Structure formats: structure tokens, C-alpha cells
Amino acid sequence: MTTRPTLFITAFLFAGLLSFASSAFSAERQWGVNRGIEQVSKSVYRWGSDNQYGAYVVGTRSIAVVDGHYCGSGTMDWLKQEIEKRHDMPVRYVILSHDHQDHNCNTQVFSDTATAVGHTNLVPHLVREKRDSMIPEITFETSMEIDLGGVAVKLLYFGPSHSDNLIQVHVPAEKVLIAVDMAKGRSLFPDYRDMDVHSTLKVMKQLAILEDVEIVLPGHGAISDQQSFSDGYKYLKALRDEVLALMVDGKTLPEMREIIKMEEFSDYRGHDLHLDNNIVTMWGYLYRYREPNQRITQQEAVECREDLSKCRTSNINE
């Protein structure tokens, strides 16, 4: 019974996100916009289209491709042809940054020569959600290294963050870090649906000072550097602090959606579009994080389930 409010909150958030998704994609989308490949260091290339990017790393023996692409973009077929044209070497590894469909779709184009690699937590998500993706045969818990001949690729897991299986791909000799969906910089995540917010803050701090990093390749947006972790951290922490303080103060979610403006971050990309979803999903995360001094009664939990404005987050009569 105690899980019912949580279920309701999840359903509420999901309904909100669905309505956002349907309005954002109601117009027919043009795919394959600005397809390109850019060499960013001796061995590392960034590829992508539609403002979504993966990478590949070329050694003396083989190539590792990082990530797939949007299912509808056709960019993976194009990438396979481009790699074959440009490099006389097989793709031996497909490294999957995390389970979100838009970052692993159509990776099977490489399954004739490659084995997929990812975090241990990745596999159940891919299988459960029936992602249109290669399933890793090689998995790891905290780190592993792939030798492509002459260049070492380090796969690093710092704990749950944007998802519970997101990894960082590091080529330390060339000071390149491929940080898909983590190097957000001055832009907002659409929401915190499957994010562990507190662990993400820790991971962002670690990435901001990781050694041997000069070039940071995000999954979306321009090539960056470690400042993008600090910028992302600043906003996420400020929003966490504000929602948490207002909860302790007894404000309801509808009140918070009115109050919170985050004006200091109004120049961050997506501020106008995503702030409300950010507040709602941060509230959902923090509702499950803390309990007021006077415990939520079963009756209150039921009321909260029926009407989010009734969810009590502080003591009565404070």
C-alpha cells in the first residue's frame, strides 16, 4: 500500500511528459539533418546528425563505435558506409553509453563484425524495453579498458546518474572524454525521470576534475570542455536546493510550480521549455528522498495519490 503515492506520482509525471512529447513531435520530423564526421584528435572522431552525436575511435587493429542514433534518422547505415570508405579496418566494438533508445538504436548494423560493450545495469533495460539495439556480450561494473592497437579506450562508471547505466568513454592519451548526456553545460535536461539526482551531482563534480581531459564530447550540442560539468552541476544543485527548501517550508507542488523561476539560469538552453518538468520531476525525486518530522499518515498518502496539491511535505501547523 505504501507504494501507491509513488505510483501515482510516476503516472502523473509520465502523463505530463507524454503530452509534451506528443506536442513536440506532432509535426513530421525531417531526419538526417547536418550529417557529418569530425576528427577531434588523432584517433577520435565525432559523428552525428539532428543535433545528436556519437563517436568512434580508430586504432591500428580495429575501430570502436560509441553509441547508436535516433531510430528514424538513418544515420547508422550512413555511418557504416562512411567508416568503410574512410578506414580499412573492422569495427570490433560497439560501446553503448546508456540504455536510452535514441543513443543505441540501429547499432545492429555493426553486428556482423562487432561485439557490444556496456555497463552491467544496461542489459535488463535493453531487454525489458525491447530496444532496437545490440545487446552487450561484454559488461563491466566499474571500469574496463579496450585496446584497439596503439590507442587505449577506458570505460568508466561513476555510479547512477542520468540513468543507472550511463558510462563515460575516455581516451586519456588524447585527452578526450565522450560524455553522452552528462556534459549538459548551460542547458537543461528535459526532466529527471530515471535520474539519481544526488548521485548525478557527485558524478558531475568528479567529471569536472577528471585528469587527462581537454575535449569533452556531449551527446547533444557543441564540442565542449570540463566547464560543461561545472555549469550543469550549478543548475542542478540550485534547483535541488530550491525545491528541497520549499518542501521543508511546506509548499505544495502546484505552489512550487508558480514560485520557482530559476532566473539566474534564464540564459540556459531549454529554460523556458523544460523548467516546469524539471520542477515536477525534482519534486517527485525529493518526495521519495525525505520525510517530514511528522510522518505522512496512510490517509494523507491516499489523499496525495488522489490530488497532488494535498501532498504534505512539512509538519502540520508549521
Ligand SMILES: [Zn+2]
Ligand atoms: Zn539519455
